[in-house]
Amino acid sequence: xxxxxxxxxxxxxxxxxxxxxxxxxxxxxxxxxxxxxxxxxxxxxxxxxxxxxxxxxxxxxxxxxxxxxxxxxxxxxxxxxxxxxxxxxxxxxxxxxxxxxxxxxxxxxxxxxxxxxxxxxxxxxxxxxxxxxxxxxxxxxxxxxxxxxxxxxxxxxxxxxxxxxxxxxxxxxxxxxxxxxxxxxxxxxxxxxxxxxxxxxxxxxxxxxxxxxxxxxxxxxxxxxxxxxxxxxxxxxxxxxxxxxxxxxxxxxxxxxxxxxxxxxxxxxxxxxxxxxxxxxxxxxxxxxxxxxxxxxxxx
Amino acid sequence: xxxxxxxxxxxxxxxxxxxxxxxxxxxxxxxxxxxxxxxxxxxxxxxxxxxxxxxxxxxxxxxxxxxxxxxxxxxxxxxxxxxxxxxxxxxxxxxxxxxxxxxxxxxxxxxxxxxxxxxxxxxxxxxxxxxxxxxxxxxxxxxxxxxxxxxxxxxxxxxxxxxxxxxxxxxxxxxxxxxxxxxxxxxxxxxxxxxxxxxxxxxxxxxxxxxxxxx
Numbered sequence: 001x002x003x004x005x006x007x008x009x010x011x012x013x014x015x016x017x018x019x020x021x022x023x024x025x026x027x028x029x030x031x032x033x034x035x036x037x038x039x040x041x042x043x044x045x046x047x048x049x050x051x052x053x054x055x056x057x058x059x060x061x062x063x064x065x066x067x068x069x070x071x072x073x074x075x076x077x078x079x080x081x082x083x084x085x086x087x088x089x090x091x092x093x094x095x096x097x098x099x100x101x102x103x104x105x106x107x108x109x110x111x112x113x114x115x116x117x118x119x120x121x122x123x124x125x126x127x128x129x130x131x132x133x134x135x136x137x138x139x140x141x142x143x144x145x146x147x148x149x150x151x152x153x154x155x156x157x158x159x160x161x162x163x164x165x166x167x168x169x170x171x172x173x174x175x176x177x178x179x180x181x182x183x184x185x186x187x188x189x190x191x192x193x194x195x196x197x198x199x200x201x202x203x204x205x206x207x208x209x210x211x212x213x214x215x216x217x218x219x220x221x222x223x224x225x226x227x228x229x230x231x232x233x234x235x236x237x238x239x240x241x242x243x244x245x246x247x248x249x250x251x252x253x254x255x256x257x258x259x260x261x262x263x264x265x266x267x268x269x270x271x272x273x274x275x276x277x278x279x280x281x282x283x284x285x286x287x288x289x290x291x292x293x294x295x296x297x298x299x300x
Numbered sequence: 301x302x303x304x305x306x307x308x309x310x311x312x313x314x315x316x317x318x319x320x321x322x323x324x325x326x327x328x329x330x331x332x333x334x335x336x337x338x339x340x341x342x343x344x345x346x347x348x349x350x351x352x353x354x355x356x357x358x359x360x361x362x363x364x365x366x367x368x369x370x371x372x373x374x375x376x377x378x379x380x381x382x383x384x385x386x387x388x389x390x391x392x393x394x395x396x397x398x399x400x401x402x403x404x405x406x407x408x409x410x411x412x413x414x415x416x417x418x419x420x421x422x423x424x425x426x427x428x429x430x431x432x433x434x435x436x437x438x439x440x441x442x443x444x445x446x447x448x449x450x451x452x453x454x455x456x457x458x459x460x461x462x463x464x465x466x467x468x469x470x471x472x473x474x475x476x477x478x479x480x481x482x483x484x485x486x487x488x489x490x491x492x493x494x495x496x497x498x499x500x501x502x503x504x505x506x507x508x509x510x511x512x513x514x515x
Contacts, residue, residue, distance in 0.1 A: 083451075088499065110458035113450055113468045124451065131455035132499045163459035171481045174494055175456045181496070190459060233462035233471045 005104035007076055008047035009157040009185050012211040017278055018285035020078070020188075020213060022049040023065070026291060028058065031065045037290060038069050049107055049188070049287060051080040055231050056117025063094060067101040078159065079103050082111030087127035088136065095137060099156070107159035107188060108133050112231050131178045134158050138183030160184040162212070164192070164201050164234055173204050180210045188287055191217035191228065191235035193269070195276035198283055206282030213285040214277050218266040220259070220292040222246050241269055302330040302365075302392040303417040303425045304337065307410055309348060312388070315408040319385035322353045323377060325399055326360040327391035333419065336411050337390030345390070345410065356380040364395035370402055381405065415447075433504035439492045441483035446500075448476035454497040 011018050021041045023034055038048055048069060052062035066077035079098050081091060098106065114124040128136065141155045160179040165172055176187065187210055192198050198214045205212040219225045219237050222245055228235050248261045270288060277283045316322065324342055332338025342358045349355060357380035361373045374381065381387065386406040389396040393413040400407040415427035430447040436454065437444060446452045450468040457477035458467070464478035465471035484493055 087502070110451060110453065110460075112460065115450070115468055126451040126453070127502065128499045129451070129453040129455050130458070131496065135496070136499070161459045163457065163461055165457070165461045165463065165475075165478075167464040168478060168481050170490070171456065171477070174490075177494070178455055178496065230470070231467070232460060233465070233467070 005155045006047070006078075006157045008078070008105065011046060012186050012213075012284050015284075017283075018046045018213065019044065020047045020049060020285060020287040021045045021290040022051055022215065022287050024051045024054040024289070024291045025059045025062045025065055026054065026057075027060060029060075031060060031068065034065055034291075035068055035073070038065075038073055038075055041290060042073055042075060045075075046285075047076045047078050047105065049078040049080055052082070053085070053117075055227065056084065056112040056114055056119075058119060061094075063097055063101065063103075066098070066103055070102060076105065077103060078105040078107050080107050080109070081133065082109045083126050083128055083130060083133055084111030084114065085122075085125055087125055088133075091128070091133065092136070092140070095140070095156075104155070105157045105159065106137060107161065108137070108184070109161035116231055130160060131175075131182050134160055134179060134182035134184050141183075157185050158183050159186045159188055159213075162187040162189055162201060162205065164189065164197060166200065169204065173208065176204055176208050176210065180208055184210065186211040186213060186284070188213045189215050190232045191215050191289070193235070193237045193241070193273070195273060195280060197234070198277055199280050202280050202282030211284035212282055213287050214283055215287040215289065216270055216273055217289040218263075218270065218292055219245055220262055220266075221249060224292065238269075241265065301333060301417055301419055301425070302394070303414045303427070304331050304334050304392050304411040305414055306336045306341070306390075307412055312345075312408065312410055313352075316349075316353065316386060316388065319406065319408075320354050321356050321383055321385045322349065322388055323356050323380050323384040323386075323405075324358040324388045324390065325364065325374070326358070327364050327395050328360040328362050331391050331395070331411060332360065333422065334425070335422065341390060345388070349388075356384050361391075361395075364389070364391045365398055367398050367402065370395075370398050374399075374402060431505075432500065433509075434501060436497065439495070439497070440480045441487055441489070443476060443480045443483055445476055445480060448479075452500075453477070454500065456493065 008018050023037055050062045050066045053059055066079045069075040069077045108130050110130045114122045137158055187205055189201055192214050202212050225237050225242055244265050245262055248258050274286050277286055326337040326342045328338055339360050346355055357377045359377055361370050363369045381403050386408055388408050388410050389399045390410045396407055396409045416429045417425040418428040419425055427447050428444055432446045451458055457475050460467040461475040462471050464475055466473050466475045484490055
């Protein structure tokens with residue numbers, strides 16, 4: 001494992017279970033709400049992944065909220081970078097800025113294709129792939145620069161996103177190995193609702209020897225579940241859970257009460273799932289997407 | 301094979317507005333096979349235009365993209381081309397430009413050029429090459445990841461592949477990396493996929509392509 005810069009990676013290295021929250025920048029005008037959510041997580045999480053343009057939509061850049069969380073809230077943000085919209089120059093301009101802002105942790109993913117999102121006529125870039133971007137960040141971190149000679153940054157821990165295609169397990173193992181060899185210190189899954197699925201991925205990651213953090217995406221409505229399914233085929237919440245959300249949605253109670261009830265249903269799901277995850281060999285943490293609810297108390 | 305489709309007639313008519321005397325030039329190779337610019341398609345477009353335009357002459361050039369062939373074949377229509385207000389070119393983008401260079405006339409493209417494709421049979425054309433200038437087909441078992449993966453990934457599939465299917469289009473089409481994996485596995489060369497593939501050289505396609513033999 002490369003040099004450690006962030007406390008969450010230090011904890012993973014020590015074999016401790018980490019609790020991460022993920023906040024999606026989902027506004028085109030303001031980050032106030034996002035920072036409020038982040039504030040509510042201050043004492044519950046080890047780190048916050050700040051993801052950008054979730055589901056290939058157009059929102060504010062995620063560098064500023066990362067910086068604000070670090071400076072104002074003393075949280076440890078994980079800056080999320082993907083390869084869809086920017087070539088290597090654009091990506092590294094952001095990464096150098098991240099370095100200057102004192103960010104220490106970057107998570108890399110390929111990115112959802114432009115045609116899956118709102119602005120389908122935008123050009124998909126993918127100048128580099130996730131493995132190449134991890135390699136390039138590692139090289140810059142080690143002072144090697146990349147062609148053109150970018151100055152040395154303060155050093156980053158690098159995470160990567162892991163897929164869960166079960167049709168060709170050896171191919172998935174190859175991808176895990178490549179990401180690890182490139183310089184990833186930990187892997188984060190796409191949204192998962194069943195511990196069995198987490199176990200299958202953990203079998204692969206522990207074979208290769210890289211910590212795995214499992215993502216749980218709370219569902220605030222049936223519509224959210226449907227839109228999530230459009231970008232992540234395997235992110236399917238359990239049917240009984242969805243039925244309960246549906247019942248609450250259709251029920252006679254006020255919107256505020258409904259929200260609270262749905263929040264509680266999610267809390268129950270998360271509690272059970274996290275307890276199970278903690279028993280799985282190779283699962284080193286959970287990442288709970290916390291954008292949709294004002295407060296989801298992350299289980300300790 | 302350069303795969304083309306015919307533009308909607310309304311679009312063609314709009315470009316032809318104000319031009320009365322028209323020469324129509326087709327392509328007897330790629331566009332003929334795509335049924336967008338061969339002899340038959342020229343006849344069809346003549347039928348559609350003849351009431352509104354004066355068709356001065358028509359020809360399906362063997363390969364309009366080859367300046368030498370175009371020059372030779374177009375000699376037969378020199379007079380008509382000279383008198384024409386515009387030329388309707390039923391060829392790919394390269395053909396259109398070669399005709400424009402040769403005739404110095406207003407040239408209206410009748411086709412949209414889609415891709416460099418493999419022909420399974422007439423009417424079934426599949427993009428198989430993006431002309432990236434840096435072929436990795438040996439490593440990938442003869443299946444092109446640049447053209448066939450919507451993200452053009454070189455090191456393997458992205459995270460959203462599910463059951464061997466691609467996110468783009470809603471997990472109906474095969475993920476090309478699943479196809480590559482199966483092919484290379486069958487060839488007993490999976491190790492070639494495990495090698496790190498460095499980032500592509502963007503400069504290869506950053507400027508106008510030009511290949512001039514020198515001694």
